[in-house]
Amino acid sequence: MRAPVLAALIAAAAADGGSGRIPLQNRSIADLLQDTHVALPGGLDEGERQRVAEALAHVNMSIEDLGWDKRPIDDPFRLGVVNVALDQPLALAAMAERARGDFTVNPAKPDIEALVGGIGAWQGHPASWELSACSGSGWMRIELRGASPMSKLADDVAHVDAAVRSAIPDAVTDRLRADAARAYLEDSEESWDMAPMRETAAKVDVGMLDLAMFWLGGLANRALATDAPSWRRGRHVVRDIAAGPSNDDEPVAVSILVAGPGADRHENLDVVVDLGGDDTYVNCRVVIDLGGNDTYRNCGSGFMQAGLVVDRAGDDRYLGGDITQGGAVGGVALLVDVAGDDYYDASQISQGAAVLGFGVLVDVAGNDIYRGARFVQGFGGMHGVGLLLDQSGEDTYLAGGRFKHEPLLPENYQSLSQGFGFGLRPDASGGVGLLVDQAGNDSYHAEVFGQGASYWFALGILIDSAGHDKYDLYQYGQGAGIHLSAGILMDVAGNDGYTCNNGVAQGSGHDWGVGMLWDRAGMDAYQGSGMSQGGANANGIGMILDDAGNDSYAGWNERNQGDSFPARGSVGLGLLLDLGGADKYTHGGADGATWTRGNVGVGMDWEPPKPLDASGGAKP
Amino acid sequence: MRRLALLVMILATSVRAEPLGDLDALWKDACLWEVGSNTEKVPAARKALIAEGDRAIAYLVPERLDTKDTLITRALSVVVTGVGASAAPPLRAALRDERPNVRRNAADLLGQLGDAESATAIAVLLGDKDTRQGALTALGALKAEASVTAIVDVLRWQPPANPDGARIVNLGNTSEAPMRTRSGDQVLERERVLAASTLGRIGGSAATTALVAALADRAAQVRFAAQVALEALKATDALLPLAASADPRVRLHAIDALGTIADPAARSTLLPLLKDPSPIVRGHAAESLQRIGSPDDHAALASALAVETDAFARTKMK
Numbered sequence: 001m002r003a004p005v006l007a008a009l010i011a012a013a014a015a016d017g018g019s020g021r022i023p024l025q026n027r028s029i030a031d032l033l034q035d036t037h038v039a040l041p042g043g044l045d046e047g048e049r050q051r052v053a054e055a056l057a058h059v060n061m062s063i064e065d066l067g068w069d070k071r072p073i074d075d076p077f078r079l080g081v082v083n084v085a086l087d088q089p090l091a092l093a094a095m096a097e098r099a100r101g102d103f104t105v106n107p108a109k110p111d112i113e114a115l116v117g118g119i120g121a122w123q124g125h126p127a128s129w130e131l132s133a134c135s136g137s138g139w140m141r142i143e144l145r146g147a148s149p150m151s152k153l154a155d156d157v158a159h160v161d162a163a164v165r166s167a168i169p170d171a172v173t174d175r176l177r178a179d180a181a182r183a184y185l186e187d188s189e190e191s192w193d194m195a196p197m198r199e200t201a202a203k204v205d206v207g208m209l210d211l212a213m214f215w216l217g218g219l220a221n222r223a224l225a226t227d228a229p230s231w232r233r234g235r236h237v238v239r240d241i242a243a244g245p246s247n248d249d250e251p252v253a254v255s256i257l258v259a260g261p262g263a264d265r266h267e268n269l270d271v272v273v274d275l276g277g278d279d280t281y282v283n284c285r286v287v288i289d290l291g292g293n294d295t296y297r298n299c300g301s302g303f304m305q306a307g308l309v310v311d312r313a314g315d316d317r318y319l320g321g322d323i324t325q326g327g328a329v330g331g332v333a334l335l336v337d338v339a340g341d342d343y344y345d346a347s348q349i350s351q352g353a354a355v356l357g358f359g360v361l362v363d364v365a366g367n368d369i370y371r372g373a374r375f376v377q378g379f380g381g382m383h384g385v386g387l388l389l390d391q392s393g394e395d396t397y398l399a400g401g402r403f404k405h406e407p408l409l410p411e412n413y414q415s416l417s418q419g420f421g422f423g424l425r426p427d428a429s430g431g432v433g434l435l436v437d438q439a440g441n442d443s444y445h446a447e448v449f450g451q452g453a454s455y456w457f458a459l460g461i462l463i464d465s466a467g468h469d470k471y472d473l474y475q476y477g478q479g480a481g482i483h484l485s486a487g488i489l490m491d492v493a494g495n496d497g498y499t500c501n502n503g504v505a506q507g508s509g510h511d512w513g514v515g516m517l518w519d520r521a522g523m524d525a526y527q528g529s530g531m532s533q534g535g536a537n538a539n540g541i542g543m544i545l546d547d548a549g550n551d552s553y554a555g556w557n558e559r560n561q562g563d564s565f566p567a568r569g570s571v572g573l574g575l576l577l578d579l580g581g582a583d584k585y586t587h588g589g590a591d592g593a594t595w596t597r598g599n600v601g602v603g604m605d606w607e608p609p610k611p612l613d614a615s616g617g618a619k620p
Numbered sequence: 621m622r623r624l625a626l627l628v629m630i631l632a633t634s635v636r637a638e639p640l641g642d643l644d645a646l647w648k649d650a651c652l653w654e655v656g657s658n659t660e661k662v663p664a665a666r667k668a669l670i671a672e673g674d675r676a677i678a679y680l681v682p683e684r685l686d687t688k689d690t691l692i693t694r695a696l697s698v699v700v701t702g703v704g705a706s707a708a709p710p711l712r713a714a715l716r717d718e719r720p721n722v723r724r725n726a727a728d729l730l731g732q733l734g735d736a737e738s739a740t741a742i743a744v745l746l747g748d749k750d751t752r753q754g755a756l757t758a759l760g761a762l763k764a765e766a767s768v769t770a771i772v773d774v775l776r777w778q779p780p781a782n783p784d785g786a787r788i789v790n791l792g793n794t795s796e797a798p799m800r801t802r803s804g805d806q807v808l809e810r811e812r813v814l815a816a817s818t819l820g821r822i823g824g825s826a827a828t829t830a831l832v833a834a835l836a837d838r839a840a841q842v843r844f845a846a847q848v849a850l851e852a853l854k855a856t857d858a859l860l861p862l863a864a865s866a867d868p869r870v871r872l873h874a875i876d877a878l879g880t881i882a883d884p885a886a887r888s889t890l891l892p893l894l895k896d897p898s899p900i901v902r903g904h905a906a907e908s909l910q911r912i913g914s915p916d917d918h919a920a921l922a923s924a925l926a927v928e929t930d931a932f933a934r935t936k937m938k
Contacts, residue, residue: 058900058932060872065840069809407656426688539841569817571844594932596907600844 043094055577055604058596066541070512076202077382078429080124082459085486089514089541096490100463103389103436107364112336116217119358120210122385122432149226154238154254156219157271157286160212160306162243164331167208172200177304181329183424184355184381185322185348194427204356206383212306213332213358220336223288223310228275231258298324302333302359315340321347326361328354341366347373352388355381367393373402378419380431387434394440400447412474415446421458430458441467452489453477460487468494475502481513488516495522503531509540516543523549530557536564536572548580561587562603576603643679650695670702677707682714685725693725700729708735715741720750731758739764746770752811760818768822772830775815777807813845820849828858835870847873856883863889872904879908887912891920899930906936
């Protein structure tokens with residue numbers, strides 16, 4: 001079952017420091033991008049960079065200046081991508097492009113293993129295939145050839161479970177179980193000391209959880225490729241599986257129920273395969289469903305374990321509370337829904353969300369509705385990466401409605417969702433939250449905090465690749481960095497509408513934060529107010545870039561559309577850059593104009609040089 | 621989430637609490653975020669603590685100074701300055717506390733109290749990386765002229781050059797990589813920014829000279845802080861020659877600062893810049909003249925506008 005580490009990789013590791021271990025940073029996103037202030041692969045093109053440089057010159061700045069210090073403190077949970085985003089704000093564009101390219105699947109044959117294999121890089125780990133050889137354990141699996149689907153499934157589950165167990169030392173399991181979720185979920189006034197939780201959290205081997213997620217992706221692929229006739233109905237116990245990082249580990253057994261095509265109810269099962277029918281699942285950990293319109297309640301949780309749901313067909317309903325539907329805390333979770341118009345409803349840390357681990361939700365097709373309270377729909381907390389990928393369909397994302405944002409906004413609800421990263425101020429940096437929607441006319445609704453934004457040394461990314469989309473928010477988001485944090489909203493195509501009642505929003509940076517809204521095509525309407533549409537203060541940087549289309553920029557507050565004001569002893573940089581189309585502005589901008597405003601605010605509506613007439617003069 | 625952080629800090633203080641239940645409760649409320657539903661509770665708690673006078677100071681100093689939480693330091697500021705001069709002696713003693721947070725906050729509070737007697741002791745803390753920011757803030761508040769040389773040293777500090785020209789970044793999340801800020805581990809960029817603003821509060825020729833030099837600094841935030849400081853000092857004489865600087869960044873900082881100061885003495889320097897080859901310079905010069913607001917310049921601005929072809933400069937000339 002186990003094999004020695006590949007000799008070539010051992011040699012590579014030895015050559016790279018002699019430790020027998022490839023440095024974790026080597027293939028991370030951060031490593032790839034850290035010098036991209038010189039060249040940004042996949043980010044802004046040379047023309048866009050040139051326009052940025054031109055605009056900055058009007059406020060006595062350069063692109064290099066954007067690298068001013070925005071991270072005066074550090075902690076053990078800081079991710080490299082966060083540091084790079086703060087150091088090189090334009091790298092946010094490259095990160096978004098990278099995520100857009102990495103996080104996509106072929107609807108006809110989705111390769112989930114390849115998809116989740118790229119997620120660890122956002123934590124700072126090497127690609128998963130490499131990690132399996134250099135994770136320090138020398139743990140390498142051999143593909144089971146000729147084995148039955150049950151044997152393969154059991155082997156997969158056993159290995160994923162062993163990796164999760166290996167990631168969390170026994171000595172810290174109880175503390176994590178009690179406190180790791182509490183750090184994010186508790187909404188009471190009771191005080192408690194998070195220091196011990198931080199200490200134990202730092203001992204979780206998130207690299208090993210990355211490996212677990214990679215194996216979970218392989219399991220999902222096999223589940224998608226195995227048709228009903230291959231499964232043998234009944235209860236099976238597959239014994240003597242050698243799964244563990246050490247040769248001394250005891251073999252384990254995995255119990256699997258394979259149910260028939262009728263309408264079944266499965267409750268509290270560890271591993272279940274259902275061959276069809278409109279089924280109901282309650283508190284099941286690993287589910288493979290081959291067809292029917294199904295209902296899931298609290299299934300596939302990644303709370304201190306590995307959780308998986310693979311649903312191959314039907315219009316399904318996913319219901320649950322916290323840490324479900326591709327939600328993980330101290331573990332890994334994956335939900336793959338291949339077809340149908342689906343409805344997802346959860347409370348917190350769900351729908352592609354993770355703290356201390358990885359949480360992924362992949363919906364391949366259909367017009368779907370996602371609903372949650374907070375920390376949902378692409379959320380990353382402390383040492384967590386959460387991804388929601390919706391490959392196609394016209395989708396609706398809703399976040400909020402349960403937890404009031406007291407005391408600041410006692411009448412509004414928190415969302416902290418839809419491509420949102422969140423750290424525990426002042427104790428621990430946050431993670432990476434990614435929401436990637438690859439097609440369709442979509443609608444995003446959040447309240448306080450959301451939509452490509454983050455808080456406290458974290459990173460939030462929202463990417464929408466196509467369609468006419470609507471983004472609605474109350475405050476803090478739509479490409480915003482709030483308090484030493486970074487976020488980007490990238491919309492690639494379509495005529496889009498953005499509304500936000502109050503800033504910080506629509507390409508803004510607040511208090512050492514960095515935010516970018518990058519809309520690359522279409523006739524767009526921006527409605528914001530107060531530090532919006534390229535606004536910044538207090539050592540922050542906010543940028544809105546609109547590449548093309550006839551756009552309108554509106555807002556009632558003065559602090560809009562390429563503006564900044566000093567606070568806390570520092571200036572901020574606000575940049576609005578519109579690179580095409582006939583545009584309308586409420587704050588004095590105009591086609592072909594460049595303006596400066598506030599402390600270090602600049603707007604540029606760039607127009608290509610007019611063509612010359614026969615005499616060499618510009619045509620009117 | 622501020623509340624979450626606050627709760628942790630409250631716990632950290634409460635576990636050491638003496639039998640002063642009434643003060644504990646008041647202090648808890650005084651440290652809340654003064655927004656939304658807290659807008660009445662917080663000032664009331666702070667007012668009650670101020671009424672306790674020296675008893676409140678004994679409760680706060682030094683134990684409650686051991687914090688980096690800005691909600692708590694804000695409460696400390698209100699209560700300590702509300703009590704007044706009697707808070708100074710225990711705060712001076714706290715400058716020698718073994719805990720960096722206590723030293724830093726003590727210095728900051730002494731500055732807010734205007735306790736000139738402590739300036740020398742606070743200046744010593746400039747050499748202490750854990751307390752430097754508190755010391756700078758305090759020395760600015762105290763207008764401690766004797767400390768200017770030491771503050772200039774902070775302002776002038778430059779990160780060591782990296783041999784290959786690459787910037788140092790801490791990628792974090794790995795035990796192999798040392799923790800460090802991009803500014804290096806000696807003086808933070810933030811501290812240099814604070815040094816500039818401190819010099820702007822103290823003033824004097826040495827401070828002005830250092831601030832002028834800082835307009836050419838590599839770090840944008842330091843340059844802008846120096847500009848703001850020179851504006852605060854109304855350093856027109858120092859800025860006028862810089863409007864012809866060969867360094868385009870220095871030039872724009874000077875032009876903008878002259879506009880903010882709005883001293884009519886700058887008009888004769890700025891007017892010729894309306895014909896500068898650079899449209900950015902023309903625009904900034906026009907804006908500064910507009911801010912000075914002399915009716916005598918209307919004609920010059922109108923003439924410049926009549927021949928101006930650059931959209932940005934035209935906007936500023938109107």
